[in-house]
Amino acid sequence: DQQVKQNSPSLSVQEGRISILNCDYTNSMFDYFLWYKKYPAEGPTFLISISSIKDKNEDGRFTVFLNKSAKHLSLHIVPSQPGDSAVYFCAANGKTGANNLFFGTGTRLTVIP
Amino acid sequence: SQTIHQWPATLVQPVGSPLSLECTVEGTSNPNLYWYRQAAGRGLQLLFYSVGIGQISSEVPQNLSASRPQDRQFILSSKKLLLSDSGFYLCAWRGGFGNTEAFFGQGTRLTVV
Numbered sequence: 001d002q003q004v005k006q007n008s009p010s011l012s013v014q015e016g017r018i019s020i021l022n023c024d025y026t027n028s029m030f031d032y033f034l035w036y037k038k039y040p041a042e043g044p045t046f047l048i049s050i051s052s053i054k055d056k057n058e059d060g061r062f063t064v065f066l067n068k069s070a071k072h073l074s075l076h077i078v079p080s081q082p083g084d085s086a087v088y089f090c091a092a093n094g095k096t097g098a099n100n101l102f103f104g105t106g107t108r109l110t111v112i113p
Numbered sequence: 114s115q116t117i118h119q120w121p122a123t124l125v126q127p128v129g130s131p132l133s134l135e136c137t138v139e140g141t142s143n144p145n146l147y148w149y150r151q152a153a154g155r156g157l158q159l160l161f162y163s164v165g166i167g168q169i170s171s172e173v174p175q176n177l178s179a180s181r182p183q184d185r186q187f188i189l190s191s192k193k194l195l196l197s198d199s200g201f202y203l204c205a206w207r208g209g210f211g212n213t214e215a216f217f218g219q220g221t222r223l224t225v226v
Binding site for chain 1: 155156157162201205214220
C-alpha cells in the first residue's frame, strides 16, 4: 500500500522556467515532509522539508508547499537549471516503527538547456 | 560531522551465492539505521530498520536479512541470492527522535546473474 504517491513519473522543463513536482499522501497522521534529489548510482540527498504546522517553506530556488486538507505537497524550483535534472522523491514521516520515512515513487525531472 | 559509508558500490553475484553488504556511520551515536531498495515503479522501499544493537525489524517478507552487531554498523545479508534480489540498495541513518532528515549512503548496485 503506497501511502505516498508521485503520480508523474517524469517532467520536462525549459531552463529558466519553473518546475513543479507534486506529491500526494493518504495518512493524515504524517506530520513532516521532505524532498530528496537523486542522481543515478548515488544515494538520495536531502533538499528541503516542511512541518505540518506550516504551509510553505522556502530555501533559495526551492519552495515546498503543503496543503493538509488536500493531503498534497509540491516542490517548486525556480528558475530551473540543467543541474537540477535528477529524480526527485517526496517522503513523509510515519511516526511508526523507528521514525520511518515513507517515500514516493519518484519523478524524473529533465531541465532542457 | 556525520558520515555514512556503504560498500561495495557495485556487486555481481551468481544465483544461489551469499550476500553481505555493509554500512557504517560515523559522528553520531545510537542512530536509527535503515536498509532501502530502489525498485522501478516503487520508489524507495524500506526493507529493514534498527533502533539499536541487535534490534532488527523487517518491513517486507523477502530473501534477505539484516543484522546490527555494533551501534553504528548495519549489515544486509542473504544465504542464497535470487535473480529478483537484483537492485539498488541504500543504507540510511536518522536521529531517533523528532523531525529530521535521513542521510543516505552512496548505494550498492547488486546484479544477480
